[in-house]
Amino acid sequence: MTSVRTAPATVLEPAAPGAVCRALVHYYDDLSRVLADTGQRARTTGFAPAWQLPALTPALERFFEPGGISTRDLGSHHGTPLRFLNLMHNPRTRTTKTLASLMIVARAVAHIRRTGESVMIITPSSANKATALRDAVLRAHETGLVDTEQLRIACIVPATSCHKLWRSPLTDDDVLRARNPLAVLDAAQPLHVKELARSVADREADTLWARHGVRLWHTMDLNNYAVADTARALFERDHLPAVPRVHAHAVSSAFGLLGHFYGQQQHTGREWPDTGARYFLVQHLGTPDMVSSYYHGTFDYRPRWTYRDGLHVQDSDPRFPQRTFAPHEQLDATFYTHAPATSERMNEIIRRQGGGGIVVSLAECVDRYPLVRDLLRPAGVELPSDPRQLREWSLVMAMTGVLNALDRGLLDETEVLVHGSGSYDAGDYQAPQAHQLRPVTGYEDLRDLVHAAAAG
Numbered sequence: 001m002t003s004v005r006t007a008p009a010t011v012l013e014p015a016a017p018g019a020v021c022r023a024l025v026h027y028y029d030d031l032s033r034v035l036a037d038t039g040q041r042a043r044t045t046g047f048a049p050a051w052q053l054p055a056l057t058p059a060l061e062r063f064f065e066p067g068g069i070s071t072r073d074l075g076s077h078h079g080t081p082l083r084f085l086n087l088m089h090n091p092r093t094r095t096t097k098t099l100a101s102l103m104i105v106a107r108a109v110a111h112i113r114r115t116g117e118s119v120m121i122i123t124p125s126s127a128n129k130a131t132a133l134r135d136a137v138l139r140a141h142e143t144g145l146v147d148t149e150q151l152r153i154a155c156i157v158p159a160t161s162c163h164k165l166w167r168s169p170l171t172d173d174d175v176l177r178a179r180n181p182l183a184v185l186d187a188a189q190p191l192h193v194k195e196l197a198r199s200v201a202d203r204e205a206d207t208l209w210a211r212h213g214v215r216l217w218h219t220m221d222l223n224n225y226a227v228a229d230t231a232r233a234l235f236e237r238d239h240l241p242a243v244p245r246v247h248a249h250a251v252s253s254a255f256g257l258l259g260h261f262y263g264q265q266q267h268t269g270r271e272w273p274d275t276g277a278r279y280f281l282v283q284h285l286g287t288p289d290m291v292s293s294y295y296h297g298t299f300d301y302r303p304r305w306t307y308r309d310g311l312h313v314q315d316s317d318p319r320f321p322q323r324t325f326a327p328h329e330q331l332d333a334t335f336y337t338h339a340p341a342t343s344e345r346m347n348e349i350i351r352r353q354g355g356g357g358i359v360v361s362l363a364e365c366v367d368r369y370p371l372v373r374d375l376l377r378p379a380g381v382e383l384p385s386d387p388r389q390l391r392e393w394s395l396v397m398a399m400t401g402v403l404n405a406l407d408r409g410l411l412d413e414t415e416v417l418v419h420g421s422g423s424y425d426a427g428d429y430q431a432p433q434a435h436q437l438r439p440v441t442g443y444e445d446l447r448d449l450v451h452a453a454a455a456g
Contacts (some may be wrong), residue, residue: 020089023231024067024102028056030234035227042223046205047215049111063143066090067099069235072379078406081415084379088420095422097132100228104219105136109145118214120454121153122201124193126336127164128422130155134170152179154450156193159186161333164391166429171436178456181449183440200446212454229259245415246278246355248402250394253340261349279350281357282401284331290343291357295319299339318408321361331362332393358401365400372399384425395423
């Protein structure tokens, strides 16, 4: 058995004058109830742990410690107050994926302790989900909740996202790397990683259990993320005034906003103004599907561009960029989901409660960058002076989308709350080296890699 030295408690720098709320610990009882309630309605295929958390011990509190939330006023723009919800308090990930990942892994820990069975998580990812889940698995090892043989993780990511993965002991230690592989699919369509992970989970789970005594858990399920994201609504209930506001978020599938909606409507125990939160989706030109679907009824809508002075420009649709370097540019590889299944549900919520969406370009983000940098600095978010060093653009995208929308008269709200879902730069982490990644070309490669990880 490979042991992992227990890490000291993570020191999280507050991003606001008040202390960071350790949301997963503070709302442990609420989240446990939400989890149990969700489990009663969930229709899970394949193996999944019970919908319950381990007992809240000092070790679990240390494990949950990076799951923090804070808020900060950012002033106003065109008279509309701006507020920031910081969901990025884990210095080992800098993304909101930490909250859901910690709860997912905690469920696996509870199963392992209750049954004595080993578990391997399998997940597709564009990068951040893999980094956060791998960090949560490592934290479970470090805090002594489970050992390295009892809990493992296999991730598959598109080759275009490799530069966004974070190195850790799971990549640097030979034994841990074999048990927790990072598979890379060099395919033209990044979405193939989702199909491949789902196929291996469906077809290999029984064999993996029979041969190696390891349960294979495919965690790519909205319910697994919605429960953790209800913590946003609980925090809002307790720390922000109950006024009408729009929640702005850079989205791929809008899991975070759907989780907030789930929490606010079902589990906050407080009557909210009007019909609930308004939601504002910010996307980029590589995957503008949710905004396109809401305003045009199709995932395939694009404005007509005119090439002028080295840029593509348009002024017919204020929901799309006025200027871009390329009509289909990939601003950030994290946002890779085409035609998300969540779009119809999000459209329904926005039609009923209000909100909308906008698409931003790299050119617009660069134009806004100095202002965004100045606005976020008092909130404890220090963007690099050189935007070329930025590796996670979601927060800058969200801020740019809100500022553009206010300039264009697309938002008329008492308050805008920007969900800070991710921001990191080249100085925050090191990407894995080539030998620490495992290239795969299809089903057989990933199947063999998962079996080798379970046997190791």
